[in-house]
Amino acid sequence: MGVSHDSPAAEPPKTNGANGVKKSKLPTHPLGPLTGDEISRSSRLVVQSWPAGTEFRFKSIKLREPPKTELIPYLEAERAGKELPTIDRLSDVVYYLKNTDKLHEAIVDLTKDTVSSNKLMGPFLHANGDGDEIMAVERVMLADPGVQAEVAKLQLPEGSVLVADPWIYGSDGFTSEDGKFYDDKRIMQCYLYMRDPANSSEPDSCHYAFPLPISPVVDTVTMKVIRIDIVATGLDEKVKPLEPWQPVPPNEYIPEAHELRTDLKPLRVVQPEGASFAVDKFAEMGDRIRWQKWDLKVGFNQREGMVLYDVAYDGRPLFYRLSLSDMAIPYGDPRHPFHRKQAFDLGDAGAGIMANNLKLGCDCLGSIYYMSGVVTDADGQPVSMPNVVCVHEQDSGLLWKHTNYRTDRACVVRNRELVLQTILTVSNYEYILAFIFNTAGDMTYEVRATGILSTQPVDLSLTKVPHPFGTVVHPGVLAGYHQHFFSLRVDPMLDGRGNQVVYDDAVPLPRDPVLNPHGVGYTVTRTPITVSGGYDLDSSKGRQFKIINPSSRNPVNGAAVGYKIHVPPFQPILADAESYHHRRAEFADRSVYVTAHRDGELFAGGEYTNQSRGGTGVRSWASRGDELPEKGDPVVWVQFGINHIPRIEDFPVMPMEMIKVVFRPNNFFDKNPALDVPPSTQEANGSVGLNEAMEGCNLGGKNGELSGACAHR
Amino acid sequence: MGVSHDSPAAEPPKTNGANGVKKSKLPTHPLGPLTGDEISRSSRLVVQSWPAGTEFRFKSIKLREPPKTELIPYLEAERAGKELPTIDRLSDVVYYLKNTDKLHEAIVDLTKDTVSSNKLMGPFLHANGDGDEIMAVERVMLADPGVQAEVAKLQLPEGSVLVADPWIYGSDGFTSEDGKFYDDKRIMQCYLYMRDPANSSEPDSCHYAFPLPISPVVDTVTMKVIRIDIVATGLDEKVKPLEPWQPVPPNEYIPEAHELRTDLKPLRVVQPEGASFAVDKFAEMGDRIRWQKWDLKVGFNQREGMVLYDVAYDGRPLFYRLSLSDMAIPYGDPRHPFHRKQAFDLGDAGAGIMANNLKLGCDCLGSIYYMSGVVTDADGQPVSMPNVVCVHEQDSGLLWKHTNYRTDRACVVRNRELVLQTILTVSNYEYILAFIFNTAGDMTYEVRATGILSTQPVDLSLTKVPHPFGTVVHPGVLAGYHQHFFSLRVDPMLDGRGNQVVYDDAVPLPRDPVLNPHGVGYTVTRTPITVSGGYDLDSSKGRQFKIINPSSRNPVNGAAVGYKIHVPPFQPILADAESYHHRRAEFADRSVYVTAHRDGELFAGGEYTNQSRGGTGVRSWASRGDELPEKGDPVVWVQFGINHIPRIEDFPVMPMEMIKVVFRPNNFFDKNPALDVPPSTQEANGSVGLNEAMEGCNLGGKNGELSGACAHR
Known part of the structure; x- marks a missing residue:
């Protein structure tokens, strides 16, 4: 089953060209998210392609990103300051004829003001809810x-x-x-x-x-x-x-x-000289961020929310495109109708349209820059989404330290991070999603799962009885076991094109009277991934997945430059391989999928996840067995997740559970790239010692009341 | 091999009682670390027990903690505000007769001013370096x-x-x-x-x-x-x-x-109303900390450094004792003499004596309280160790959030943490160790590994040649592969004594036409650990280790109250089972060891790790196969680590690699314990929006120079 791209459109579009449509100023950058005007224009062109009086329910209108073969030369020219090629501006429009199940996909050419393609989609394909x-x-x-x-x-x-x-x-x-x-x-x-x-x-x-x-x-x-x-x-x-x-x-x-605690004193993050990052617009709806040698473009769309493009460090390209591609949350209660509970929050709803309007001092602390987005309503009109991404710096403890015990001199550098955070509310549940960069060339994708458990009734008489399919979190309330799977799509560009994915295993050397007489030796073996497929962690081998550029060699040790991926281990989907949960969640079974890049393969669970039946998504693409040559164009899909066996502490709202995927340079630089970060000093950060104030702070009383003296420095 | 406790002391001590020894004020708490006076008194008593003119090299003098059977009633009486039992104050003194290999262990009774035991230790036992x-x-x-x-x-x-x-x-x-x-x-x-x-x-x-x-x-x-x-x-x-x-x-x-970066603006953490924690002395050298319902005692000794005792939340006991018990760092180069490289940094050196004097604004940011310790020099005299533990609060992003999409009302609570941090320098390397508490009842043990790789020469001609046993990090410099193993010792006391360790696995239900017709069902099985031994993670089963108190039931759902342990997976020691690396690192092979509590079994690698030969340590204790009854007294040893395959970026000093072990309440409370944390507000934390300042901030120029306007808000 899949999108029937080759079948003739059942109801062919009437393309109206520039007929009556106001031509707005085109954004200058091919990666700029659609503007409000482009969204209206896209829906208007689709409407005009149908007989008058036809009614519509628009489901999504997004930038149709240019093919990689067109975009790469553009980005290269941009980086080199050369003349930029012209790239047509296209949008993808997904809609129903109103009050029907007739789902359509149209491609609108915003440069030529035409509908360049329009298709009625086949059976078993359903658009997202709104x-x-x-x-x-x-x-x-x-x-x-x-x-x-x-x-x-x-x-x-x-x-x-x-x-x-x-x-x-x-x-x-x-x-x-x-x-x-x-x-x-x-x-x-x-x-x-x-x-x-x-x-x-x-x-x-x-x-x-x-x-x-x-x-x-x-x-x-x-x-x-x-x-x-x-x-x-x-x-x-x-x-x-x-x-x-x-x-x-x-x-x-x-x-x-609740009677709120009164003993949590305010904590402020202050940057008296301002933030260290700078933002400018690379397009009307796109921000470019530069911070501590990092340089990246931030996009935003209805399906994925925040998307990063063209991420570079110190002028060297690292990633072509990064986004959370989908998530799947299958429930483990086998009883009707719970057996069908499996959410694909990006495909079924949309990380962009579900993004929170973030609030200063609540969602984000310190000195904050906010980015806004625009999505589409059911009428095909733009909906402005203010403050969907917040950008700020944070201190994250020590980055490196060494004390020379001979001289007692300590050198200390603190870890400063730049955080790009977005938060989704998908009905009962929230996801706090962030890309985090540091001064040592690390990039982290962080997920915090919070919000409210999707509960179901259980007999009051069973409140204190262990339940096979969930945890009783309140009298008469069962929170079913469920798994969360996330798929982070990583389209790498380490030192340019021609990347390869490998994994390194640490393996013991066999005992050998000459080379390993004491049985302590071990070495590292490298396995290049030469064919698309699914791959697993192996903690018994300390397996590390890495993205390398075999053409770019470390100037000191000659190794292929690379980034390693700290893939957090997870329990693969428990629903059996024949189940619809398993078939639909095409990414929930393997830690890593590697595919050969094809334009348009963006979503790990397929283009349409709502009531999907499997057969489209990353497992299917990987199973093509595409060759991945040494200097190929691999896309890495990193899967991670939580098996959520609810605690009663997760109710009525859940303290966040955090998972991180860390990308660390691995022979990419010629030494620690954070050697030039200035040491942190008390003069600059104004830290305060409390010891004097705490003296004489007597906490008498067995109930531990804090005396007034302790509360203030 | 082991400490020959039963053999008669070859050179019996002469106990001199109170003869000539100044009796200092005794600390009132049996868990108070030895004072400087007690250290001098301990060594003096030992010296006086020998013939005049005997010379000594003292290796360590530490509090000999009271037996659990004596201490528990004391802590219970203390908590209840009742009359406190009297407990004798003892110290453990380890020393050599100077310029000999005659290692001695003495127990000094500081209450009675006597040497109550003195033993010459057997062969293969060697004290720590200093x-x-x-x-x-x-x-x-x-x-x-x-x-x-x-x-x-x-x-x-x-x-x-x-x-x-x-x-x-x-x-x-x-x-x-x-x-x-x-x-x-x-x-x-x-x-x-x-x-x-x-x-x-x-x-x-x-x-x-x-x-x-x-x-x-x-x-x-x-x-x-x-x-x-x-x-x-x-x-x-x-x-x-x-x-x-x-x-x-x-x-x-x-x-x-280095030419340092100039574009990293200061970031300050300010608490205008002071810190939220309070500190008082529970003993001359011991601090009690109370913060957000947490209540704990902090000790410090030469071997383990920071030790936590009697940790409680909201008046409910959680942990009797917590400390990093040891670490092992075996190297993988099988060639002489590198094949013997295996450091036990706590046993071979000492986390207390290697602790850094922490600096305001460098090691610790914000409003900081410092704790100091005292250890022993080779003459048995006290050495003051200032600022070895820093205590501060930090903001750690969002703790929980929910937006009701029907009303658009968001409730947001930020995660405030209390950090107790200590940093060791062990020759080339540093470890940043912290206990972290939050407002939702979580406790985290965090390790950051940093410092400098222990390097060795490699032929300059091999600089660009892959090496089987390490990474070339500089011309002529090889950084050998090595593993880091940490063993966190957890002596639990959840809601009092009578705890049990269990593990829960998530397992699929078999297909069944009635109960699991769609193949999606799964459930959780619980396995109590009833016999001491080593246990492993199993990510295919989502295995979760938990400490429970079977006698204390959750008031809502009736489950035994518990804490789960997020044990980070690691690659077990690669040196083979017959090797000395493996024999000596008695904890480096299993994720979890559970033993039946015995007084004095504190160090996972045994009491004496220097040139040890195995046979003593947690693997040996666990192999006794002690029964662990449902309401027993288990001790949990959590192992975790890093297989350090050096990157060139780890040289000349290594950006930290972080590992965390998280303890989370699991049906311990009756709901989210952080519901009463006040929402964070912009009024209280003074966060600042940057959007206005960033406008007109044009980053012209292909090299991306930041214009002045962007640098300031």
């Missing part, structure tokens, strides 16, 4: 008389307010004879909750503490409830008749529900 | 005519200054017939270097860029050179005759050797 739709599904479902009749059986307290989390339906390949069950049409599964009945006027009451056993399914074309599932609330798959709801206490995360 | 000794070995060796004759063959430039790193000799069990080779006496292997001959008056010139192929061996009793090894400098074990030295450039890390 906010309007999710709100509408919730409304429709709650107003449905059938749903209301089921809810009535719960005999909820007077004034109860219902809330629903509509979920992407997922796939199981199952169609029932009576037609009640199917997964080929675009439908949504609603998980039903209510607000705290004692506080139902509070719109931010945590409804996840009040899950209800009713789960209606809504058709997104007809916007009607097609089925009402009742979920199992015991230890097995048996579904019981609905019974009157039994009271449980609330469990709120909003601060006014 | 700074004076290492300096003396270097002097003696450089003055040796035989060494000078060998050095003359190198024809070094006029005015060259030689430097040596004396190394703990290690073990290989080899004794040659001619008596030139042995490892049973206490000897040291010197690795020879020189300063940059063009700058030889600079005492901080990095001599590791100038390794020489001569490696003399010194007897620490006679302080004479007993052998001069010439090392192999090719690709195999063959040793060539010494040849004239060939010039290579220097490679300096001192800042004045």
Whole structure:
């Protein structure tokens, strides 16, 4: 299954050229994200290509990035300060004919003001959900008389307010004879909750503490409830008749529900001489950042959110393109309808359109620069997304130190980092995503998982009974086991094109009377990845994946210059290989995939993840067995994740769980690249000693009250 | 092999009681580290127990901690505010009779002013090196005519200054017939270097860029050179005759050797209302810290440096004792004499005595409290160690966040951490060690490895040739492959005594037409560790080690309260099981060891690691197969490490490599314990937006010079 690129478009577009369309100032850079004007123009050109009166539901409008063969010469010319080639500006437009399941992909040529291609997509392909739709599904479902009749059986307290989390339906390949069950049409599964009945006027009451056993399914074309599932609330798959709801206490995360600590003193990060980074626009909607020899372009789109392009250090190219390509979150409860719960938050929703408007002093501390983006609404009009990326510096402890014990002289350099952070809210859950750069040439991709567990009801009588599929986090509330998989797409350009991916293993030498008589020797073997495929870590071999440029040699030791990737180990997807979870999450089984670059292969779970059936995505591309020559064009997909066995401490909101992927220079420089970072001094950073103030600070009393003297320096 | 506790002391002590010894004020707390007065008193009592005129070389004098059976009731009474039991104050004194290999262990009773035990230790047991000794070995060796004759063959430039790193000799069990080779006496292997001959008056010139192929061996009793090894400098074990030295450039890390960056603006961490923690003395040399419901005692000793005792959260005990118990750093070069290179930095030297005097604004940023310690010199006199632990708070990004998409209300709490940091310099290398606590009940042990690689010479002609045993980091300089192993000793006390260690695995459910028809189900199995032994991670099962208290049940879900341990995966020791590296590094093979608590079993590599031969340490203790009942007294030893395949970027000083072990509450609380942390606000932290200042900041010029406007907000 896949996008039927070769099939003739069922409803051919009428390209209207420049007919009536206002031509806006073109951004000058081919990597500049679409402007608001370009978004409107893209949708207008598509609309004009159809008969008058046709109605549309736009799903996404994004820059169609130029082919690598066109863009590389452009970037090279840009770096060399030479004349820039001309590259046509294109957009990808994904839309439905309104109130139908007719999904279309159009390519709009913004340079020529034409729709250059338009295709009706094949079966089993469904576009992402959007906010309007999710709100509408919730409304429709709650107003449905059938749903209301089921809810009535719960005999909820007077004034109860219902809330629903509509979920992407997922796939199981199952169609029932009576037609009640199917997964080929675009439908949504609603998980039903209510607000705290004692506080139902509070719109931010945590409804996840009040899950209800009713789960209606809504058709997104007809916007009607097609089925009402009742979920199992015991230890097995048996579904019981609905019974009157039994009271449980609330469990709120909003601060006014708590007596807040008063002993956490303010901590400020101050840069009296300003920040060390500089920002300028490389395009109307694109920022170029320069900091401590790093130089990179930041883009933003509806699907991936923050994307980095053309990342260089000290004038040497490192990465052509970097982004989180997708995530998959399969749940482990095998019971209907939970067995279909698997979110692809980028493909099903979109990291750009779900990005938070970040707030000074809350999401970001210190001296902050904010970037904004623009995405598309259902009418094809631009939606401005302010402050979706924050940029700031942070101190991160010591970077290097040595004390010569003979002279007692210490040399110390602190680790300064530049952080580009974006935060997604995907219904119940949040992801805090950041690219972090340091002064030693390291780049880190950091994920913090937080937000609220997607909960489900469990019999109150089972509150203290271990559950096979989750953790009871509140009376009557089960948080199901689930896995989080992330796929970071890395398109490298270390010292230019012609890169290779290798892995190095540390292996013991055999005992040998001459060379290894004491059995302590070991060496390192290098294995170049010469064919596309999936590859695994092996901690017994200390396996390290590296990107190298075989044509660029270290001036001192002659090694191919490289970057190593600290790939965090993870538990591969537990759903079996025949399951739809496994088939769809094309990246959740291997730590590293390496593919031969092809334009347009950007998303590890395929272009359309909503109710996808597998067969498209990085596993499929890797399985082509493409040759990866020594000086080839590999793309590295780094997978990592968390098996989230919920703790009760993760409720009602979860303290973040952090994972990092670190890229470190490996024989790329000729020595420690941070030798020229000035030592940190007390004069410059104004650190303060507390010892004098703490003296006489007596903490009497067995309950440990802090005396006033201790609170101030 | 082991400490012969049962053999009669060959030279029985003469205990002099209170004879002539000034009785100082006793510290009131049994966990208070020895005071300077107690150290002098301990050595004096030992001296007085011998005939007048006997000379001594003291190696260490430390608090002998009370047996757990005595201390637990004390801590419980202390917590309850009840009358405190009396516990005798003892010290452990390790010493040599001067200029002999007669190693002694004495126990001094400071309460009764007596030497209560004194033993001559058996063969193969050698005490740690000390700074004076290492300096003396270097002097003696450089003055040796035989060494000078060998050095003359190198024809070094006029005015060259030689430097040596004396190394703990290690073990290989080899004794040659001619008596030139042995490892049973206490000897040291010197690795020879020189300063940059063009700058030889600079005492901080990095001599590791100038390794020489001569490696003399010194007897620490006679302080004479007993052998001069010439090392192999090719690709195999063959040793060539010494040849004239060939010039290579220097490679300096001192800042004045570099043109420093000028574009890194100051970053200050300011706490206008003071720090949030309070410190008081629980003993003359011991600090108690209270911060955000955490309450802990900090000790310090010569061997382990920083030790935490009696760690509690919100009045609930968590840990009885925590410390880094040892580290092992075996090298992988199988050639003589490198095959014996294996450092045990705590056992061979001491994390306390090697601790840096930390500097405000360099090692520690913000508002800092410093703790000091006291250790022992060779004369048994106290040596004050100022500022060996720094305590401060830091912001660490977001702790939790949720945005309700229906109301667009975001709740955000930042992660505040309390850091207790200490830094060791062990000859060429440094370790930055920290316990970190946060507001969500997490405790992290963080290691940053930095400092300078221990280098060795390699033929200049091989500079660009891949080497089987290391990385060429500079012309003529090889940095050998080596592994770093750390063993964190965790003596838990979760909600009091009677703890258990378990591991949880996530395992797929078999396909089943009723319960798992779609193949997506998985569950968690729990395995209690009921017998002492070594245990491994298994990322294919998402294995999580946990400490639980089976008697203390979560009030909501009834689970045994616990803490999980994020054990970072590592490559076990590569030296084979018969090798001395493997035998000696009794902890370097398994991720987790669990033993049944016995007083005095504190050091994973055994009490005496210097030239040790194995047979004592955690592997041996675990192999007793002690039963670990459900409500037992387990001690958990968490191993982690780095296989250090040097990068050229690690020279001449290494950007730190970080590893963390995280302890997270796991059904220990009844909900997220950080719900009561106040939201961070711009008002309180004074964050600053940069967008306005950055506007008009045009970075013209292809070399990317920053314009003045960008540098300031």
